[in-house]
Structures are given as structure tokens and as C-alpha cells.
Amino acid sequence: xLKLYHHHTSVCAAKTRMxxxxxxxxxxxxxxxxxxRDQHRPEYLARNPFGLVPMLDHDGRIVVESNVINEYIDDxxxxxxxxxxxxxxLAQMRIWTRMTDENIxxxxxxxxxxxxxxxxxxxxxxxxxxxxxxKQARKIASFEDGIDNHHFRTAMRRYDMLMxxxxxxxxxxxxxxxxxxxxxNWLIGDYSLADIAFAPxxxxxxxxxxxxxxxxxxxxxxxxxxxxxxxxxKTAILDWFKWDISWTDLMRSEGEKARDQVRAMVLExxxxxxxxxxxxxxx
Ligand SMILES: N[C@@H](CCC(=O)N[C@@H](CS)C(=O)NCC(=O)O)C(=O)O
Numbered sequence: 453x454l455k456l457y458h459h460h461t462s463v464c465a466a467k468t469r470m471x472x473x474x475x476x477x478x479x480x481x482x483x484x485x486x487x488x489r490d491q492h493r494p495e496y497l498a499r500n501p502f503g504l505v506p507m508l509d510h511d512g513r514i515v516v517e518s519n520v521i522n523e524y525i526d527d528x529x530x531x532x533x534x535x536x537x538x539x540x541x542l543a544q545m546r547i548w549t550r551m552t553d554e555n556i557x558x559x560x561x562x563x564x565x566x567x568x569x570x571x572x573x574x575x576x577x578x579x580x581x582x583x584x585x586x587k588q589a590r591k592i593a594s595f596e597d598g599i600d601n602h603h604f605r606t607a608m609r610r611y612d613m614l615m616x617x618x619x620x621x622x623x624x625x626x627x628x629x630x631x632x633x634x635x636x637n638w639l640i641g642d643y644s645l646a647d648i649a650f651a652p653x654x655x656x657x658x659x660x661x662x663x664x665x666x667x668x669x670x671x672x673x674x675x676x677x678x679x680x681x682x683x684x685x686k687t688a689i690l691d692w693f694k695w696d697i698s699w700t701d702l703m704r705s706e707g708e709k710a711r712d713q714v715r716a717m718v719l720e721x722x723x724x725x726x727x728x729x730x731x732x733x734x735x
Contacts, residue, residue: 454479457496457507459486460692461699463560464518465506466652467552469688471522471645475529483695487574492581503583519549522645534645541640544631548621548639548646552653556614558590559607560656565594566604567660567714568699568706599710599717608714609721611657615665615672618650622671635671637678651679655689659700661707664715 456472456479458465472479484490484505491503500507500516508515508524515524526534536542569575576595582588593601617627621639626632631640639646654676657665666672679685693700720726 453509453511455482455509456480457482457484457500457509458505459484460695462486462505463652463656464504464557466655466689466692467518467649468506468508468521468525469692470648470651470684471525471534473684473687474532474534474648474682475525477525477529487572487578489578489581492583503581517553519553519645519649522549522648526645534643534648536640536642536644541633541642541644544634544640545644545646547631549649551614551617552649555610556650556653558587559610560653561587562590562594562601562603562607563611563660563662564656564703565591566597566599566601566607567710568703570595570598571702571706599714605717605721608718609727611662611665612718612722615669618675619669619671622675637675639675647675647679651685652689654679656703659703659707661704661711662714664711665718 454472454477456465456468458469458481460483484496486505490496491500491505496507497503499509499514502516504516506516506518506521508521510524510528515521523535535545565575565579579588579591579595582591590603593603598604617631618639620627621631622635622637624633624635626634634640638644639650657663658676666676
């Protein structure tokens with residue numbers, strides 16, 4: 453039996469639902485009410501010490517971390533495969549999925565909270581209990597100061613860089629040799645967990661009215677359209693928004709209000725001079 457502890461708007465949970473949907477796997481779902489802090493209850497923490505969703509229970513074995521869960525699902529239910537057999541391509545796939553863990557997920561939290569979720573008091577309740585102190589510090593600054601907090605600039609710069617990295621991967625040349633040889637349709641050539649890992653983050657940017665990020669990058673726009681056209685995208689992401697559309701409505705309406713300012717910020721930071729830094733002692 454597969455049981456997924458998840459939340460309808462969680463990007464990481466969506467990533468795992470998408471892998472399950474690609475495999476055509478049914479699962480029992482339990483919604484963890486993040487704003488009510490179900491994830492911080494002792495009985496949940498006893499199984500997932502990070503206090504996060506998603507969490508998979510497969511016949512009593514607990515697996516956490518969305519990218520790890522997705523690889524586990526692919527191991528246990530190999531058809532259709534979502535990872536390349538070739539070790540080199542697999543390494544490339546993991547460089548992409550690792551990127552989501554390293555900073556793309558953090559950037560999503562900053563962007564969403566700064567633009568939209570800061571307007572919801574119960575989101576403050578969630579942040580107040582966050583177990584990871586780095587995450588909590590970023591979220592507090594985003595909640596308190598919105599798009600004026602310095603993490604927001606960093607997050608938007610990272611997303612703008614990501615668009616270039618994806619564009620280069622789809623061109624086949626890669627942002628560097630380590631990620632070359634992919635494209636033209638998918639990040640590492642064939643569709644894989646790498647593309648799935650980014651699907652919910654692309655959707656999140658779209659929800660926050662930030663699609664200007666790919667308006668001058670047709671390869672990225674086409675890749676996103678291909679992702680969105682997959683039936684699993686609808687099953688795993690879009691259909692779950694219907695649970696409570698107030699969240700997507702909030703992201704879109706607040707995103708539209710912030711869009712011009714955010715676009716100007718992104719364009720400004722494309723200039724290396726705007727990002728230059730000199731240590732105070734050397735100024
Ligand atoms: N690296 C983790 C991140 C999981 C994560 O941050 N989940 C969020 C939702 S997208 C969550 O559970 N947040 C609740 C909280 O921070 O209290 C993964 O990929 O599964």
C-alpha cells in the first residue's frame with residue numbers, strides 16, 4: 453500500500469504526485485494541514501524528523517525527501533522508467549534534481565511568501581514552527597518585508613539564472629560540459645525525474661505572475677508547455693489546486709501587483725555591475 457502525506461499547494465508534494473501519476477499508481481492520500489502545523493506534531497515527527505511534506509509510507513516503510521521518494525518510486529515501480537540507464541545521464545539527472553534541493557526550493561519559498569503568503573496570518577503560524585533555522589530566517593524576512601527583503605532579490609536572480617541553465621540544456625550545449633548533451637525536448641534528452649523536479653517550480657512562478665522569466669526564452673517556454681501538456685501534470689498539480697483555489701488566486705493577484713517591480717529588479721540584476729560586491733574593508 454502506498455500512502456502519501458502531502459498538501460495540495462506544496463511544490464515538493466506535487467513533484468512526488470507527478471512521479472506517481474506518470475507511473476499510473478494509485479495512492480491513499482492524507483492532507484497534512486501545514487498552516488495548522490500538523491507536520492510539527494510528535495506523531496508526525498516520529499516518522500519524519502524534518503517536519504515536512506511529502507512523506508511516503510510504502511507498506512510501513514517511511515521514505516522522505518521528494519527527490520529521494522521519486523527515485524524510490526522509480527526503483528520499486530520501474531514501468532515506465534523515469535531515470536536513464538546510462539550512468540552518465542543518471543549523474544546529469546541528479547545534478548538537476550540536486551539543484552532543486554540546494555536552492556531552487558528555498559527560492560520558491562522566499563518568492564511565494566514575499567509576494568503572496570505574507571498576507572495570510574496562518575502562514576505566519578506555519579513559519580513560527582519551522583524546524584530548519586535557515587528556512588525560518590528567510591521566511592520571517594519574507595513575511596515581514598515582502599519583496600523588499602534581500603532574500604527576494606537573491607531568489608529572483610537565482611530563478612533568472614535557472615532559466616538560462618535550462619535554456620542551455622535544451623540547446624544541447626548545456627550551461628557547461630557537465631550538463632551538455634540534453635535537449636531538444638527534455639533536460640537530459642529523455643523525459644526524466646529531472647523535468648518532473650522542476651514542474652511544480654515552473655507552475656509556482658506562473659502562479660505568481662512571473663512568466664516574463666521565459667518570455668524571451670522560447671526553448672524554456674516550449675519545454676514548460678510540453679511539461680504542462682502531460683496528463684500527469686494535470687493529475688498531480690492542477691487538479692489539486694481545486695481543493696482551495698484561494699491560494700492560487702492570492703498568488704496570481706498579488707503577483708500581478710508586484711510584477712513590474714519584480715521585472716525591473718530581474719532586468720537590473722542581469723547587469724554584472726549591479727551584482728558587484730566589494731568587501732567593506734576594500735572600499
Ligand atoms: N527537501 C524537502 C523539502 C520539503 C518541504 O520543504 N516541504 C514543504 C512544503 S513544499 C513543507 O512541508 N513545509 C512545511 C513547513 O516548513 O513547516 C523535499 O524535497 O521533500
